[in-house]
Amino acid sequence: MTETLKTKPRVLSGIQPSGNLTIGNYLGALKQWVEVQQEYDCFYCVVDLHAITTPQDPAELRQKSRESAAIYIASGIDPEISTIFVQSQIPAHSELAWMLTCMAPLGWLQRMTQFKDKATKQAQDSIGAGLLNYPALMAADILLYHADLVPVGDDQRQHLEFTRDLAQRFNHLYGETFTLPQVMTPKAGARVMGLDNPTAKMSKSEDAENHAVFLLDDLSRARKKFMRAVTDSHREIRFSDHPDRAGINNLLTIYQAITNESTLDIETGFADKGYGDLKKAVAESVADTLAPLQKKYFELMDEAGYLDSVLKLGREKAAAIANDTLKLAQDRMGFLPPS
Numbered sequence: 001m002t003e004t005l006k007t008k009p010r011v012l013s014g015i016q017p018s019g020n021l022t023i024g025n026y027l028g029a030l031k032q033w034v035e036v037q038q039e040y041d042c043f044y045c046v047v048d049l050h051a052i053t054t055p056q057d058p059a060e061l062r063q064k065s066r067e068s069a070a071i072y073i074a075s076g077i078d079p080e081i082s083t084i085f086v087q088s089q090i091p092a093h094s095e096l097a098w099m100l101t102c103m104a105p106l107g108w109l110q111r112m113t114q115f116k117d118k119a120t121k122q123a124q125d126s127i128g129a130g131l132l133n134y135p136a137l138m139a140a141d142i143l144l145y146h147a148d149l150v151p152v153g154d155d156q157r158q159h160l161e162f163t164r165d166l167a168q169r170f171n172h173l174y175g176e177t178f179t180l181p182q183v184m185t186p187k188a189g190a191r192v193m194g195l196d197n198p199t200a201k202m203s204k205s206e207d208a209e210n211h212a213v214f215l216l217d218d219l220s221r222a223r224k225k226f227m228r229a230v231t232d233s234h235r236e237i238r239f240s241d242h243p244d245r246a247g248i249n250n251l252l253t254i255y256q257a258i259t260n261e262s263t264l265d266i267e268t269g270f271a272d273k274g275y276g277d278l279k280k281a282v283a284e285s286v287a288d289t290l291a292p293l294q295k296k297y298f299e300l301m302d303e304a305g306y307l308d309s310v311l312k313l314g315r316e317k318a319a320a321i322a323n324d325t326l327k328l329a330q331d332r333m334g335f336l337p338p339s
């Protein structure tokens with residue numbers, strides 16, 4: 001079994017190419033991905049099969065899939081160290097997802113917060129069954145690679161618990177097959193909220209003009225979004241869990257996630273400042289992060305053939321592991337092997 005061939009503990013994570021990647025995706029996921037890549041054997045995938053759980057335009061999905069892979073590299077993922085690939089190019093993901101779907105109790109799936117949130121945004125008769133089964137596909141993504149650690153934002157915690165429960169169920173019914181993964185969320189930035197509504201998670205598929213800052217936003221546009229961020233009528237600049245202070249708390253959280261400064265240092269630094277100063281400081285810290293990322297991104301996209309070669313190599317490396325695990329799981333479940 002591939003588990004025994006590991007040279008280092010393994011990491012698996014992915015982002016849906018369901019729109020333009022946001023600073024929420026960066027602070028919740030990508031930044032952690034970069035931080036762990038020396039210590040772990042990392043597999044980062046563009047999860048296009050997840051993206052189609054809500055309707056996608058085919059041309060745009062293809063374009064966003066390439067864009068996402070390039071953003072992974074531009075954010076600091078080194079394709080010489082980590083494996084970058086596109087989920088749909090490895091059929092083992094869909095095959096194991098079906099096997100796991102058949103074992104997933106409906107009640108577990110119906111309890112998932114993300115399903116409930118996304119389902120309420122769509123007309124009842126247009127909700128695809130894939131939206132409900134999404135966590136079984138995510139479990140397949142993780143379990144195929146025997147991942148030890150999954151760096152994600154806070155919203156994915158519940159899906160990780162589901163993955164562990166399902167892996168345990170499979171191991172119990174069919175014998176030890178899958179590794180139980182641990183979740184990893186960042187200390188700051190695990191849940192970046194919308195700038196227009198700081199009580200809702202910042203999402204790439206939310207349409208409102210001032211909701212999200214995108215990683216490829218023109219920098220002056222990104223700055224303007226911060227200057228327009230919803231705050232409150234208080235004056236104090238402090239971290240707070242109080243719903244009234246959600247806007248300020250969100251700006252401080254973004255600032256902390258970018259600068260890695262302590263809570264005390266940040267609060268002391270802004271003690272005699274106003275909300276306008278805070279917005280400017282956050283906008284500048286984000287712009288300083290996005291400027292080199294965007295430069296690298298455009299260079300990569302201009303380099304003919306480079307991205308395709310990274311994705312080809314990634315696919316080959318990932319498929320070798322995924323196919324081995326799938327074979328093992330199929331054997332355990334009792335499938336007749338091809339003669």
Ligand code: AQP
Nearest residue numbers: 016018024025028029152153190191192202203204205
């Ligand atoms: N606002 C956020 N704060 C912190 N982390 C976040 N992530 C997403 N939004 C935030 C993390 O990014 C990774 C990839 O997420 P995803 O695209 O696979 O799915 P999602 O969580 O549903 O992200 P979006 O942006 O909200 O996508 P849409 O709008 O298409 O549903 C995950 O690790 C996630 O935690």
